[in-house]
Ligand code: SF4
């Protein structure tokens with residue numbers, strides 16, 4: 001059978017199509033149909049010819065099979081040093097084979113490649129730092145995912161996730177109206193405690209344009225209120241956009257390049273419309289990667305940059321603390337052992353390690369901050385990156401992958417883990433659920449609010 | 463008095479006491495009852511998996527599952543639902559407090575009814591991430607009165623003949639007074655206005671002398687009179703009283719002494735002190751201790 005009703009090569013574009021795919025619980029029929037999905041060799045070959053950069057081809061060719069990348073990959077370590085988990089092997093046996101065999105691969109091969117691409121690599125890019133030739137397997141896997149997506153070999157949840165972006169320009173079924181409504185609701189809920197709290201919508205020429213993760217809107221809207229409180233406390237001139245507010249991209253995890261472009265263009269559209277001085281994104285790692293690091297290339301921006309300067313929440317926060325815009329009550333700083341999760345997406349891949357350390361200096365009483373080992377750009381993936389967290393069929397593999405982070409955290413002795421990234425936060429939450437090591441975890445915003453010196457202009461009356 | 467009631471339930475035994483009251487009230491006032499159940503907490507990042515609050519199982523939530531849960535609830539409350547009760551059953555996914563507030567924002571009920579703490583039933587992990595109880599969060603943010611029933615002893619709403627209103631003289635307390643007064647007028651019952659003078663003994667440097675205490679009590683009584691008595695005169699029967707001690711204890715004792723069938727208080731501790739959940743605010747303490755239903759009002 002070539003194309004299935006649930007599993008096929010066609011992207012999903014509308015809310016109806018999203019719901020249809022969702023109605024197939026756990027993707028049972030979807031995966032069943034996948035076993036009969038044809039491989040379109042011609043399309044595969046022509047896509048590779050058109051899109052595979054020289055850099056990637058060279059990487060495939062020059063790999064010396066020296067295996068120096070092996071130990072750098074946490075999945076290799078955590079899976080009993082299985083040679084099949086060596087980064088070079090993983091990519092050579094999948095992408096490498098497809099190229100070598102000129103696209104003449106079977107359905108079974110593609111399904112195996114899908115498992116390797118989504119359950120044996122989180123695109124954390126750690127191995128790339130250790131390869132003497134600078135070969136970045138994570139980047140190659142990102143590319144392989146694109147080829148697999150195009151052929152319909154993509155995990156069910158990610159097909160849906162990418163479809164959400166196409167249908168809603170958000171990773172979940174949150175409409176533009178829902179977003180603004182929810183933000184306003186939250187501000188109403190908090191305004192008694194913080195007089196003067198507002199949420200400016202579509203204000204042009206603001207200093208800050210704030211973007212979020214749709215999950216905050218859907219399940220954790222307090223996060224929106226907390227962002228508003230902190231901008232307000234810092235006296236910022238900020239705004240949200242009623243369109244182009246979603247910073248994340250499950251499309252990137254899915255390898256749906258066209259949807260990546262659509263999504264990031266909606267954010268860039270808001271930047272062009274509102275002309276803010278800069279964009280600040282929420283505490284999310286992959287959202288930063290999608291919008292700030294990779295987005296410009298998807299959108300074909302000649303200077304390789306977003307339309308306005310775009311920074312991660314931790315950068316804004318570090319600056320606000322350093323400049324004194326936000327003041328911390330020293331007595332309320334964290335006074336227990338605490339550790340920090342370095343998100344690959346903006347620490348390793350965008351060098352923001354200083355910003356997070358500056359924040360720690362402000363919010364943790366001396367002597368209580370304990371680094372994980374290794375840390376900063378050498379930190380390991382939380383275990384759930386690249387979409388791994390949400391994929392039901394690879395749950396077992398994902399749970400195993402959490403062991404690295406579990407042991408890293410245990411070694412610090414800290415019971416509080418700060419995770420300024422949605423994905424990492426989720427993974428750490430799940431690891432507590434799986435392994436019960438007795439930790440708590442938190443984003444930065446709620447912690448900061450608790451220790452903030454509330455400026456006079458926003459003290460409640462009573 | 464009440465036309466639209468939002469009854470948030472776990473549809474388990476933890477909510478049984480509250481259910482009795484919910485159905486009592488709905489019948490007594492011919493109110494529309496919106497039975498609302500948050501079936502599970504979202505989990506797994508962006509995946510569709512939800513941890514079912516009742517079974518603790520991980521489930522894929524789709525329309526079929528929602529419909530099934532809805533049926534379950536109908537069956538669970540079958541006895542109550544007979545005889546032309548005007549009701550609606552609604553099921554949602556999310557963090558309970560947030561979804562209850564979301565529903566309330568949509569349907570604008572004039573009363574939210576919550577069962578006892580179902581925290582024990584919740585998945586341990588998510589409980590830790592979402593600091594503060596459902597009760598705290600709803601009572602803090604709701605725009606309408608919140609009625610909470612936690613103890614079986616409190617699960618009766620019959621002919622109400624006596625209401626205790628506890629005040630701390632805050633703005634929120636003034637709002638709560640308006641509501642208490644209206645309630646007493648409508649039900650044609652007694653209203654007992656009460657203030658507890660907080661005596662923090664051991665920790666404070668200097669114990670207040672008995673003379674000081676009595677002096678303070680007289681002062682507070684004057685405040686009560688000035689503030690509430692003119693309005694109270696519209697009632698057949700009312701009393702005003704100030705006691706000293708630990709406020710929530712005194713209120714519970716006082717309500718017992720006046721045979722109150724309902725306590726009304728303001729939820730004035732607006733900011734959530736998430737760290738000491740064990741203590742909570744006075745009204746939360748009253749809720750878990752009172753022998754009658756408690757209504758909390760914050761605006
Ligand atoms: S370290 Fe580099 S060259 Fe060596 S096997 Fe790994 S990818 Fe190939």
Ligand code: SF4
Pocket residue numbers: 072073074075086087090120121122123124125126127128137138139141
């Ligand atoms: S990118 Fe990360 S997960 Fe993927 S192979 Fe390299 S080290 Fe392993």
Ligand code: SF4
Pocket residue numbers: 122123124285286342343344345346380381382383384385386421423424427
């Ligand atoms: S989830 Fe966090 S730790 Fe894992 S790859 Fe993404 S950013 Fe890195």
